[in-house]
Amino acid sequence: MGFGDKTEIDLPGEQQGFLRPVKEAREIEKATSFFGQGMTVNSLQLVMAMGAIANGGKLMRPYVVKAVKDQQGKVVKENHPQVVRKVMSAETAKKAVQILESVVKEKGGTGNLAAIKGYRVAGKTGTSQKVDPATKRYSSKNYVTLFVGFAPVESPRLAILVLVDEPEAKKYGGLVAAPVFREVCAWSLNHLRVIPDVRMVRADELVESGNSRNSGSSLHVEVSQEGPGLLPDFRGQTMREVLRGGRSLGVNVLVDGTGLAVAQNPEPGSPLNKVTQVSVSFRPPS
Numbered sequence: 001m002g003f004g005d006k007t008e009i010d011l012p013g014e015q016q017g018f019l020r021p022v023k024e025a026r027e028i029e030k031a032t033s034f035f036g037q038g039m040t041v042n043s044l045q046l047v048m049a050m051g052a053i054a055n056g057g058k059l060m061r062p063y064v065v066k067a068v069k070d071q072q073g074k075v076v077k078e079n080h081p082q083v084v085r086k087v088m089s090a091e092t093a094k095k096a097v098q099i100l101e102s103v104v105k106e107k108g109g110t111g112n113l114a115a116i117k118g119y120r121v122a123g124k125t126g127t128s129q130k131v132d133p134a135t136k137r138y139s140s141k142n143y144v145t146l147f148v149g150f151a152p153v154e155s156p157r158l159a160i161l162v163l164v165d166e167p168e169a170k171k172y173g174g175l176v177a178a179p180v181f182r183e184v185c186a187w188s189l190n191h192l193r194v195i196p197d198v199r200m201v202r203a204d205e206l207v208e209s210g211n212s213r214n215s216g217s218s219l220h221v222e223v224s225q226e227g228p229g230l231l232p233d234f235r236g237q238t239m240r241e242v243l244r245g246g247r248s249l250g251v252n253v254l255v256d257g258t259g260l261a262v263a264q265n266p267e268p269g270s271p272l273n274k275v276t277q278v279s280v281s282f283r284p285p286s
């Protein structure tokens with residue numbers, strides 16, 4: 001997966017992390033490594049590993065800069081997606097994806113709060129004790145919590161890692177980092193115009209209308225506000241959600257088409273105090 005090796009990303013100061021060679025590890029160290037003690041990774045290595053699972057077992061080389069151009073606009077350097085190596089078979093990756101999706105989807109899964117209405121999400125929570133510099137032992141109060149995952153499962157577009165260093169109240173990745181993943185990923189999927197699965201949306205609505213909503217296993221989010229006092233982004237929402245959102249804002253909504261919202265006028269982020277009416281176009285998911 002690349003743990004213990006630098007990713008060689010185009011950023012300075014990268015730490016390679018520590019992974020004890022198997023031949024040098026004691027039995028207890030081999031055991032504890034399975035739940036992440038006795039080793040260190042940087043956040044990019046971790047999201048790369050999750051991306052490798054999403055990519056069918058292919059570990060990709062990361063980069064920040066897509067292209068460099070000269071003053072005349074000519075491209076002098078360009079980065080392209082590149083496979084570092086195959087780290088697992090496609091069959092193994094598929095099984096791993098099923099397990100990771102159950103973390104978010106199944107009742108009792110630790111990542112329920114990362115679920116996004118209309119999308120299949122896969123991921124993993126993490127809660128790690130920090131080393132106490134005074135005692136040189138694992139701390140009983142200071143933690144690093146995280147959620148790392150990807151969406152949509154059937155055709156991944158985003159791999160995201162949310163890491164919270166020493167959360168003050170809740171101490172678990174599923175409670176602290178997963179909701180942030182949900183918000184960021186939902187907004188990003190809307191921004192990328194990745195259309196949600198209308199069948200999943202309708203199934204969620206049937207559960208809600210039947211008064212059987214379980215706050216622990218079916219908490220979803222729709223990105224509804226670009227910022228305080230600004231018109232929200234309705235794209236990706238059902239007609240019922242758009243009409244309900246418009247009413248709550250005191251804005252008249254004109255609808256066109258069927259399915260899920262794909263466009264709106266005025267644009268998201270327009271000052272609400274200047275908006276009295278918004279037109280929203282809908283289209284069935286392809």
